[in-house]
Each structure stands twice: as structure tokens, then as C-alpha cells.
Amino acid sequence: MAAAAKLLRGAARRPPALRLPAATGRRALGSAPPGVAAGGGSRRAALLAAAAGALGGLGLGLWRRQQQEAAAAASGEDEDEKEDEELRRRFMAPPVSGLRELRRRRRELRSRMELLIMETQAEVCRALAALDPGASFSVDTWERKEGGGGISCVLQDGQVFEKAGVNVSVVFGLLSEEAARQMRSRGKSLKAKDGKLPFCAMGVSSVIHPKNPHVPTMHFNYRYFEIEEADGNKQWWFGGGTDLTPTYLNEEDAVHFHKTLKEACDKHDLKLYPKYKKWCDDYFYIKHRGERRGIGGIFFDDVDSPSKEEVFQFVKSCAKAVVPCYIPIVKRHCHDSFTPEEKLWQQLRRGRYVEFNLVYDRGTKFGLLTPGSRIESILMSLPLTARWEYMHTPPESSKEAEILEVLRNPKDWVH
Amino acid sequence: MAAAAKLLRGAARRPPALRLPAATGRRALGSAPPGVAAGGGSRRAALLAAAAGALGGLGLGLWRRQQQEAAAAASGEDEDEKEDEELRRRFMAPPVSGLRELRRRRRELRSRMELLIMETQAEVCRALAALDPGASFSVDTWERKEGGGGISCVLQDGQVFEKAGVNVSVVFGLLSEEAARQMRSRGKSLKAKDGKLPFCAMGVSSVIHPKNPHVPTMHFNYRYFEIEEADGNKQWWFGGGTDLTPTYLNEEDAVHFHKTLKEACDKHDLKLYPKYKKWCDDYFYIKHRGERRGIGGIFFDDVDSPSKEEVFQFVKSCAKAVVPCYIPIVKRHCHDSFTPEEKLWQQLRRGRYVEFNLVYDRGTKFGLLTPGSRIESILMSLPLTARWEYMHTPPESSKEAEILEVLRNPKDWVH
Numbered sequence: 001m002a003a004a005a006k007l008l009r010g011a012a013r014r015p016p017a018l019r020l021p022a023a024t025g026r027r028a029l030g031s032a033p034p035g036v037a038a039g040g041g042s043r044r045a046a047l048l049a050a051a052a053g054a055l056g057g058l059g060l061g062l063w064r065r066q067q068q069e070a071a072a073a074a075s076g077e078d079e080d081e082k083e084d085e086e087l088r089r090r091f092m093a094p095p096v097s098g099l100r101e102l103r104r105r106r107r108e109l110r111s112r113m114e115l116l117i118m119e120t121q122a123e124v125c126r127a128l129a130a131l132d133p134g135a136s137f138s139v140d141t142w143e144r145k146e147g148g149g150g151i152s153c154v155l156q157d158g159q160v161f162e163k164a165g166v167n168v169s170v171v172f173g174l175l176s177e178e179a180a181r182q183m184r185s186r187g188k189s190l191k192a193k194d195g196k197l198p199f200c201a202m203g204v205s206s207v208i209h210p211k212n213p214h215v216p217t218m219h220f221n222y223r224y225f226e227i228e229e230a231d232g233n234k235q236w237w238f239g240g241g242t243d244l245t246p247t248y249l250n251e252e253d254a255v256h257f258h259k260t261l262k263e264a265c266d267k268h269d270l271k272l273y274p275k276y277k278k279w280c281d282d283y284f285y286i287k288h289r290g291e292r293r294g295i296g297g298i299f300f301d302d303v304d305s306p307s308k309e310e311v312f313q314f315v316k317s318c319a320k321a322v323v324p325c326y327i328p329i330v331k332r333h334c335h336d337s338f339t340p341e342e343k344l345w346q347q348l349r350r351g352r353y354v355e356f357n358l359v360y361d362r363g364t365k366f367g368l369l370t371p372g373s374r375i376e377s378i379l380m381s382l383p384l385t386a387r388w389e390y391m392h393t394p395p396e397s398s399k400e401a402e403i404l405e406v407l408r409n410p411k412d413w414v415h
Numbered sequence: 416m417a418a419a420a421k422l423l424r425g426a427a428r429r430p431p432a433l434r435l436p437a438a439t440g441r442r443a444l445g446s447a448p449p450g451v452a453a454g455g456g457s458r459r460a461a462l463l464a465a466a467a468g469a470l471g472g473l474g475l476g477l478w479r480r481q482q483q484e485a486a487a488a489a490s491g492e493d494e495d496e497k498e499d500e501e502l503r504r505r506f507m508a509p510p511v512s513g514l515r516e517l518r519r520r521r522r523e524l525r526s527r528m529e530l531l532i533m534e535t536q537a538e539v540c541r542a543l544a545a546l547d548p549g550a551s552f553s554v555d556t557w558e559r560k561e562g563g564g565g566i567s568c569v570l571q572d573g574q575v576f577e578k579a580g581v582n583v584s585v586v587f588g589l590l591s592e593e594a595a596r597q598m599r600s601r602g603k604s605l606k607a608k609d610g611k612l613p614f615c616a617m618g619v620s621s622v623i624h625p626k627n628p629h630v631p632t633m634h635f636n637y638r639y640f641e642i643e644e645a646d647g648n649k650q651w652w653f654g655g656g657t658d659l660t661p662t663y664l665n666e667e668d669a670v671h672f673h674k675t676l677k678e679a680c681d682k683h684d685l686k687l688y689p690k691y692k693k694w695c696d697d698y699f700y701i702k703h704r705g706e707r708r709g710i711g712g713i714f715f716d717d718v719d720s721p722s723k724e725e726v727f728q729f730v731k732s733c734a735k736a737v738v739p740c741y742i743p744i745v746k747r748h749c750h751d752s753f754t755p756e757e758k759l760w761q762q763l764r765r766g767r768y769v770e771f772n773l774v775y776d777r778g779t780k781f782g783l784l785t786p787g788s789r790i791e792s793i794l795m796s797l798p799l800t801a802r803w804e805y806m807h808t809p810p811e812s813s814k815e816a817e818i819l820e821v822l823r824n825p826k827d828w829v830h
Contacts, residue, residue: 156804375703378703385803
């Protein structure tokens, strides 16, 4: 934690990242095989660094990071190495950009955000695994050939969790016009050159589907984007949110969940919780059903004010609130007894979850449209099992009708 | 059958439908409550007919049809009544446009198409019900407040079928720009006035999900569109197809299915089967998975040549081929034994079916975007149950890998 905190604070142990002028563009960089790069002399290395610069310094190829790490290791910086070792133990896997690279550009927000999402992934996975002792997270690291990669942690078919996924991804490259359209759908105007925009997107994203119908499904996602327009102007913004999808309504849980989120927001600005609570209710709306996916939480996107630092601190507070939001609810109900009818209702609600994610969710759509996306990580959000019955309508005044009422008419849980 | 055939032939027992000049537009028509309309005199009736004319004669409100049927019944046309009685017995429910109205405009293609889709629905439902004697179809008729309605026949949780739906819909009104964009996505340029286009769409649509993993899922859909542009020009086109989605590959079934479709196509033009077989393989492509939904069949859309009559006759042949395509396959395998592992693989394939339908299917998207659509009928295509496992990969040379290979690289089943 200390090492991560140090990196997160951006303690200046080294000069800031060197920026070389733009040169030949990234196609050459992307297509250079690792073997060739490793064998290159200093002129070649300079050229490659310059090529990366043409991308606006949005990231570096994995092969290049490995090369740098090898070189740095040889020069023997023992103290950094010790800190890195601690982070390696804490994190679920080595960060996509490499610890040395993150250290090199520690003052940059994208580095601090990458460390935050790694921390959050590790924290949440540890908290979940502690509740489901027989099960364990499978950890997959993957590379995206167009640039970047990710770490997918999935626990499947445990005692407590049916499917729990916590993913980190750090991807960069060129955004297709179609994907860009998805991103700017909230009014971001982006000036593309030849229909392509260099971008960098990173985030931690998680969906937890428990087995017991009395334990709600939880989702959170915190993300950061950088995008470079044709004129060299760089846009950046944050997005994210945490929301709860119960099968049955439990008011005490709903209040606890929203209250914890509100506290995280209130530390930064009292206007944030009401605004992002409403945004959440609006975003997770299954239009064709006339109901929300769940009982909400907070949701925000395209946030680029008041300042990069302030938004980052707010996002950090939200990410830190995930465990205290959700884990007490799981603990409270994971041993509750339930009937086959309650399990069936859970399965029907899982069907609705699938409908929202595949038809409306911007993150999913963006993922499916981004070339080289890791589909298994994107669709990890889908439940293990789901059900669709034709014309299923719960009886009036039933517990099933009670939650439907709240999904149709969102409530204020905290005043 | 004789009566339907007579109507389908368009035997001229009455003068063709009267066309009155356009007048006040359809909003008044749509908002006039049944009670008001029933009490209207002949001037009012003429006005309403004229209002319908403004829509390009694309259809009439249900309340108006009832009024006409009552009036016609009173005048006592016994022979027509006898024919109608026979159709009423054959069909799953009275046609949306009403038998008398269909008789009145019997020469028009939209009337003949409506009778064809009603016939097809009844034929398929009877054939399926005969194989699942303990189960029965629930029949729901529904009205769309913006214009038109439908008949949904669903058999759920039977011995043989997990979920089998056969829907007819006949809808008309004004198309939103977003829905129009979906329709013209294959290059149809439509000149809208104020972003709205009067349209009429009708079709029969069906998805059959059997219980036994050795019985494939089958889908078919035959549809007809009329759309009126701002300059009064009317565009029309047909679309449709029949396709098979097995859990496991059975070559004999695949050949039988494709051969029966080919025979139906070959009666009209030898070029049709190869063209529409390829279109089917292309259309049912789950891009993010790199695999097709099933082993194909035929698919076509936007077909408006060589002539309305010839395309209709082709569509009729295809619709008549549904039962001989599929029913023998169900009979052959519905009592096959299967293992829990085979059932599980079926459930994973059902998950893919959901992915295709919610992410890519144009019909589903069009339905979800059309205001007043009957969601339960559109989403009836989703299976009763589905499953998503993270990173599931069948072992090499397994039966599961065999079907995946065919889904990745479609085969020619008939030479």
C-alpha cells in the first residue's frame, strides 16, 4: 500500500517523461516485431520513441516496455525494485504499462489512474474471495495487438458467487469512427483526421452475480479516457459509477448502499450525489421494458471539470467506496434460505440484466465495436444463467411486484 | 383452405377497393375512440375513409373494421360469411385487418400477404402442437395503439419444445427516423417529410427452441413492407428466410433442411438458393465471436424485383417449405437420449443466440425502436434459459468443436 500510495502521490524520484517530437507515425511501431525492436540500436530506439510521440504519448507497446524493464533492471535501482516487488505482491498481475514505465511517468494522470484501477481490482477481489473460501479467482492477462491489454479476474460457480468478474484494461491506439460516435454520443464533438482518432482508455470494471437471490448483483466501473483530435488538441474525461441490482427489495440494504456512495461523493461536492444518482437511474433504463436494471447508485460520464486532479480524487473516493458499499450486504444475506420460486425470479431478472447490457450499455457496445477487444472480458458481465418467460407477470402485492414498482419508479434512498 | 385459396387468388367477387382523396390526415382517425366512430353517420364515415386515404390506404383501425364487419353482417352476405367461417376455424385468431376488409381489397397484395402469413402461422402451430401433445399454444391477440396489431402464439415448457413462438403482426402508421434508418440500412434511400414516413409492415415470425439438445432451434420470418415517401411515391419490398441452429451437427439433418429450401427456391429461379444461402451465412454472423448463429438456410431482404407478384409467389413457396424443412428433423430426434453435458452445451449455444438477437438482429432492433411495439412478441425469440461461462472452450475433436468449426466456416450442404 505504501509503495502504491507513493506512486499515486506522484513523488518525483525521477525527471518527468521525456517527450520526443513526432515522427513516422505509429503504424511502423505497431508492426515492428519484438525481435527486431530488441535488436535495434539507439537510433532505432529514438525513432520508435518518436513514433510513440506521434500518438501523443498515449502509451507504449508491451514489447517496448519489456525492453525498458530489462534495461532498467540491469542498471540496478534497488529501492524502486523493492517497492515494485511489494506492488507485484499486492496486484492481481503486473500492470499493463509495467511498473517501471509507470514509475517513469509517475506524475502523469494516466499512470496514477492505472495504479488506482490495479489497487481497486486487488482490493475487491480479495474482499470477494474472503467470502467464498472454496472458490478462487482465475487471473488472465491479455494483450491487445492494436495496443495495450488487460487483466481479467473471474470467479465462477463458487458457493457464494455464481459469477464475479473484476477486469482492468488499458488500451490505446486509433479509434474507429463508429466507436468514436459511441463515445461522443453525449455531445462530445471530436475532430477526427481520416475518420481515426488516437486514444487511450483505461478502467476497472466489475459485475458480481451472487447465487443467493437475496444477495443483489453489483456493478462498478471507473474509467479514464484521453483522445487526440486532428489539430493535436487532447481531450480527457472520467466516467464511472457503482450500482446495485437486487432480485428482491431490502430497504435497509438499499439505504446502506446509497448512503455509502453519498458519503464518498459529499467529500468532494454536495451536488455530486443527487446529480449522479439521477444520472444512474436514467442511464440504466431498459426502455423497451419501462423499468430500470436495478435500484441505482451513482453514474457519471464525460466529466472533465473542475480539474483533472479534482476529478481524479473524486473517482478515487468512489473506487474506495466499492467494498464498504457492497461487502456488508453480501455478508448479511449470503446464508439466507430461499425457495425455488425465488431462484426462478432471480433468473428472470438476470434475463433483464442481459437485455440491458446487450441492447443499451454503452461500455459493452464500445467494447464490441473496438477492434481487438477481448470479448470474454467484455461479456464477463453476463450472468452464468438467465431466463426469459413469455408474458411473465408477478401477482399484485407480491415481493416480485414490490421490486418491479421500485424499478419503474426510482426512489430516493438517502435524504 | 378453399376459401383462403380463393381470397389468395383474388377472385373478383366485388369491385376493387374504393379510394377517396386524401383529407385531414390520420391523427384524427387514430385518436377517435370506438364509441364515437360507431355513432358516426355517412359523412363522418367518408371523412374517416378519406383520412385513411391520406395514409396511402396502408390500413384501417381495428375499431373501424369492427364497425364495417357489423354493418356487412347486417346486410347478410351468406356465401362470404360461410367462407369466412371456414377461415376463422383454420386461423389461430381473426386476422388483424378483419376478414371482410381483406375480402373487400382481395386483389391488393397486402391482403393476400396477410392471408398467407395467417395460413403459415396456423400450419406451423398445428404441426408443432401435434408433436407435443401435452402442451398447447397460448394465443394472444393484441392491438397497437399507433395502428395495427398482431396474434402471438406461444407454447412454453412443453415435453418437446422449451419455447415455441409463432407470431403474426400487421402494423402501420408513421415510421420514426431512427426506425427508418434501420430499414434503409441496406441502401434504400427514403425521402421523409418532417422525419416521418407512413408505413405498413406485416409478417409472420417464429423461433422454435426444443428441449432436446439433438433437436435444433429453427427460425423463420416472412415479411412485407410498404412505405410512402414525401413525394407520394410508394416503395414496397419483401424479406424473409428460414434457418437452423443445431447444438450438435447432424449432416443428414443439415442436408435435408437445405435441400428442402433449395427446392422451394429453384421453382422460381435457380440463382435464388445460392444467393440467399450466402446472404443467410453473412447475416447471422456474430461478429464479436467470429461465428455464425447456426448452420444457415436462406435469408433475403429488400427484394422488390422482378415484380410484386413474382416475389410474392416465391415468398409463398418459402413459407410453405417451413413445415417440410423442419418437422421431420424434430420427429427424428425428439426422443434421442442426451447427457447433462450435452444439455449444458445447448445452454451455452442459447447464450450465443441471445447475443445475436439482442446485438445484431435487425428485426429485433426495428421492433425495439418502433413505438408501441409489443415487446413480449419481439422477445419471444429469446430462449427460456441460456448460459454464459467465462472462457469456455470445447476440447479439440469433440462434438462441440465440430459444430463450432461449421459455425466458423459455413459449408455448402447441397450441390
